[in-house]
Amino acid sequence: MADISLKNINKVYPNGFQAVKDFNLEIKDQEFIIFVGPSGCGKSTTLRMIAGLEEISSGELLIDGKLMNDVEPKDRDIAMVFQNYALYPHMTVYDNMAFGLKLRKVPKDEIDKKVREAAKILDLEKLLDRKPKALSGGQRQRVAMGRAIVRNPKVFLMDEPLSNLDAKLRVQMRTEISKLHDSLGATMIYVTHDQTEAMTLGTRIVVMKDGVVQQIDTPANLYQKPCNLFVAGFIGSPQMNFLNGTLNADCTAIQVNGATIQIPPAKTKALSEKNYGGKEVILGIRPEDIHDSQIYVDTQSSSVIEAKISVYELLGAEVYLYFDYAGTQVTARVDPRTTARGGDTVKFALDMEKAHFFDKDTELTIA
Ligand code: ATP
Structure with a gap:
């Protein structure tokens, strides 16, 4: 179970810039939530506050009813996948996926089971001995996903995970992520500035502009019933x-x-x-x-x-x-x-x- 609740969350950076204003959202277990909006609207900042990588200036973050504001990132039971994959170049695919579990002193046979299971889900079984430089962009992205999956976290956070891939691969990986969400039954929060990605992946989409939530709705409702001119223009291609x-x-x-x-x-x-x-x-x-x-x-x-x-x-x-x-x-x-x-x-x-x-x-x- 992972219900996430963001109550009146604000972020003011040390230079005084307010990147997120009064963000309110109730995420239900197993939802696939998308944060979408133009560059600089505060999507990543919000995601990073949920991950614990950025301090929350005011407001409350609850996971399963527990206040998380001051909980260390490693203790939040969250896995994050970044756009640059952040793989260790000197380690094999297997070791990259196993690394986090080794640090946690998980027994070796259990690590092996988890890595092989994840490799199977992600179709990486034949690549476990390769190093990242011998992988394609899409394969590297799958390893980054695998590293998150083996931890079996309550919540997956993804920050533009597909933005370094070419157009064709993006579409392919989009379908993969969708399947992954269905098979893992985890709560996912996914940041993108690409409205097509948002519309195809999300069970609900949060549209942001200048740090302010504009509308939170299903893809169909956002398209058919945008609440304002900005949402109407942002969702849909070619635009309204x-x-x-x-x-x-x-x-x-x-x-x-x-x-x-x-x-x-x-x-x-x-x-x-x-x-x-x-x-x-x-x-x-x-x-x-x-x-x-x-x-x-x-x-x-x-x-x-x-x-x-x-x-x-x-x-x-x-x-x-x-x-x-x-x-x-x-x-x-x-x-x-x-x-x-x-x-x-x-x-x-x-x-x-x-x-x-x-x-x-x-x-x-x-x-
Ligand atoms: P992008 O799609 O370009 O990644 P974003 O919606 O994820 O954009 P954020 O990275 O959350 O946007 O940034 C929101 C705003 O906060 C931007 O205007 C950014 O310049 C500003 N910002 C981010 N980090 C800092 C910081 N450490 N200090 C001051 N301002 C910051």
Whole structure:
């Protein structure tokens, strides 16, 4: 069992910089939690405070109900995997994995059993006699994981463990880590700035910005119901399009750059209930909710706009069309059967049921 509780955690570095502000999170046993956010948002600092590598300035860290603030890292029953693997170059794979257990004076036969078990899980059995320099990046990463697994910790902490790997290997290792989480049944906390990694691995994701938690939610909820403009823009690739506009008095349409975009009833209701009639707002729409109207129009929820395509990009299974609208570059992710090409003027159907509306000042989601 490993429930982790972070209560009003703050980190102020000695130079006075506050890297983490009032961080609150309850992690349940066996959860896979992701900390995600742009560089410098405080993800690693938070992880390091949980590991005990960084002092907690104020607030409480509890593991299984026990206060951990002043407990030594080695006594927290936590294993951490770093992005640089930190393997001992002069030791074999076997010895790298066994090292921590030897230090703890675990009996030799038990060490052997644990190392071989971990090697089996990680497909390292044939590499146990090699030194790190004779391994590929992915294999080294697996050894670093193995070193954590043999300790059988309650909690795994991982700080950008895949960032040194090439794109293909990252995808492969991502699946491996996911399987590992399922088979070990451990609680995992994983730091990344890569939103795809966050979305595919996490049972819940913590999105951070400037040391402040923005939203804690499941991947699906973060995608479909972002709480503010930042989360909406950060989660999703290519990112959500944002257009400034003014709602009409009864919130049945929004004026963007002189064009009128109709708003479906459910959204109208939410916008008018919150008294946004006649106000300036930000309209958010994801690339996949903008269709080439020659191929797809849902008459119930679509509103059609016309625009001249600047760039056409074929990615195989999909096509990205870029166009300028209301002074903003917009991306549409459309069916590859589209005949539209750069320079063409095209009618796009916006699926407004899926649109998001944000307050212009607070940037919070309205509907
Ligand atoms: P990255 O993805 O780049 O690793 P991060 O979200 O993990 O970023 P942190 O490493 O937690 O960010 O750093 C958060 C902020 O705290 C940054 O602005 C960083 O410059 C600052 N910071 C980190 N360590 C110290 C320190 N020892 N003293 C002062 N400021 C620090």
